[in-house]
Amino acid sequence: MPDTDRVAERITDPADPRIAAFVSIRERDLTGRHNRFIAEGTVVLRMLAASAAGGGPFTAEAILLLENRLAGVADILAQFEDTVPVFVADATVFNAIAGFDMHRGVLAIGMRQSPQTLEGLLSTLPDEALILAACGLSNHDNVGSIFRNAAAFGASAVLLDETCCDPLYRKAIRVSVGAVLTVPFVRQGTAGNLLAAIEGRGFALWGLSPRGETDLDDIPPAPRTALVVGAEGEGLPPAIMAAIRTARIRQKPGLDSLNVATATGIALHRIASLNGLV
Known part of the structure; x- marks a missing residue:
């Protein structure tokens, strides 16, 4: 069951292998690679969580947040299974990881399960x-x-x-x-x-x-x-x-x-x- 008290893992090094999928996503978006994709922003994360919680076709592989966004999205994070890791970083590390500034401090690697014909x-x-x-x-x-x-x-x-x-x-x-x-x-x-x-x-x-x-x-x-x-x-x-x-x-x-x-x-x-x- 989803955990209502998610414990986030702190990232201090942009080269940390735990967040490798998020690195340089401006240059290599993940579409077409095992049905993985980038979800940006609170609204999209909320919809991704709703799909995951409701048995829909989309869920998250991992979530990366600016440290000051963690409390504000706690209700959304609670909808994901506790097997989905949540990472936090300060602004300097976060931007070094993401390589662009359109995310508003909220990113996730999403997965599409079993696409329909x-x-x-x-x-x-x-x-x-x-x-x-x-x-x-x-x-x-x-x-x-x-x-x-x-x-x-x-x-x-x-x-x-x-x-x-x-x-x-x-x-x-x-x-x-x-x-x-x-x-x-x-x-x-x-x-x-x-x-x-x-x-x-x-x-x-x-x-x-x-x-x-x-x-x-x-x-x-x-x-x-x-x-x-x-x-x-x-x-x-x-x-x-x-x-x-x-x-x-x-x-x-x-x-x-x-x-x-x-x-x-x-x-x-x-x-x-x-x-x-x-």
């Missing part, structure tokens, strides 16, 4: 669901933002094709304000395979594009809706645009398009409102 995730979705499918998103800020939007507007899952960047990259997690750890996701396969699997589960597919054939406000409500978005600049590939229904967001003339994260937020809110999710 596409079919496995689709099989768990409710009969009435809104999901987001992304193709070719290579910007970590945008990926983090769409997860935050998905959480805000009740999306049941985010599905990414294999060309999207990893949402467990530390910047994506930070921008998502931890939503990457709460919204179920998979990153797998080609865009074509992704959309075929979604359609096979009875979802109405709507591609979001400035060239969309239907106004966003005219998308009809449906028990299962999948919003499909593409990369900045190129947008959705022509083959996908031709294969599914497409919608556009009305905007004043003179501007090519909205940022994909902004457009996704608008569209998710509209579809969630139509289907009574918000």
Whole structure:
């Protein structure tokens, strides 16, 4: 059981082997290495703890804190199993370990346990669901933002094709304000395979594009809706645009398009409102 009185281990040497995983994480993020990742800040640590305590797919391997942050996160630390070590260091040692200053004194090495497959995730979705499918998103800020939007507007899952960047990259997690750890996701396969699997589960597919054939406000409500978005600049590939229904967001003339994260937020809110999710 989690320990409500965690004893932290003091680190005085940045070369201490106990915190080797935290060293130089600016240069070598841990995504893709045994499903490990960096969690930064109190909000993300709290979501990581909630997943760990609730039997979710994420937990912590180790936690590193500035010494003056220990008391303030005691309630969060109590949610982790007592096998998860907690380390503290002063500012000089901490910054020598981390190599960057975006952490606000709170870092953890997270672990994703047994990632779901596409079919496995689709099989768990409710009969009435809104999901987001992304193709070719290579910007970590945008990926983090769409997860935050998905959480805000009740999306049941985010599905990414294999060309999207990893949402467990530390910047994506930070921008998502931890939503990457709460919204179920998979990153797998080609865009074509992704959309075929979604359609096979009875979802109405709507591609979001400035060239969309239907106004966003005219998308009809449906028990299962999948919003499909593409990369900045190129947008959705022509083959996908031709294969599914497409919608556009009305905007004043003179501007090519909205940022994909902004457009996704608008569209998710509209579809969630139509289907009574918000």
